[in-house]
């Protein structure tokens with residue numbers, strides 16, 4: 001370990017992104033307990049169908065410690081959590097995606113929500129994923145209108161209607177003919193990612209694969225969770 005890193009570890013000891021426990025080494029991604037107890041998804045369980053996308057991959061099920069980790073990240077503003085989460089997402093892509101992607105983008109927050117939170121959780125994950133896979137990270141989408149939090153809507157058809165028309169392509173994005181990884185923190189009904197994948201496909205994207213840290217089984221797990229506005 002370099003001296004600089006050793007000093008940093010003393011001043012800012014690395015913590016497990018899921019439970020906040022201090023880690024033995026900055027080389028560890030997470031603590032041994034979380035490694036054992038996290039709701040890892042394997043095989044086809046890590047894959048989910050998202051409309052207009054060519055696949056959707058997530059290393060974790062959105063419950064227990066995985067849910068705690070997402071909350072620490074978003075609501076506890078644990079910006080440094082993005083690094084280990086990005087590594088887990090990159091491993092998941094390597095395990096499940098047999099093709100090569102050309103770039104990474106994300107489903108963005110509205111400007112208002114981003115200002116309030118101080119960061120866009122999907123963007124940071126996209127940047128870490130891109131760094132891990134040595135792929136360019138490009139801002140292709142923006143929120144075009146304010147929507148209700150998806151959490152306030154339990155019915156999938158309501159979620160779809162709420163997400164429809166909520167995004168648009170940013171000007172000058174070179175989408176056409178390229179294969180994209182589209183990032184979000186959690187996939188629930190897939191409405192948000194489906195809407196974004198639709199726009200990318202309309203603009204000529206060759207492939208769109210969604211990648212999220214966690215996958216919720218249905219809308220119910222996160223009814224008390226504040227989703228994107």
Ligand SMILES: [Zn+2]
Pocket residue numbers: 016017018019020021030031032033034035
């Ligand atoms: Zn832990």
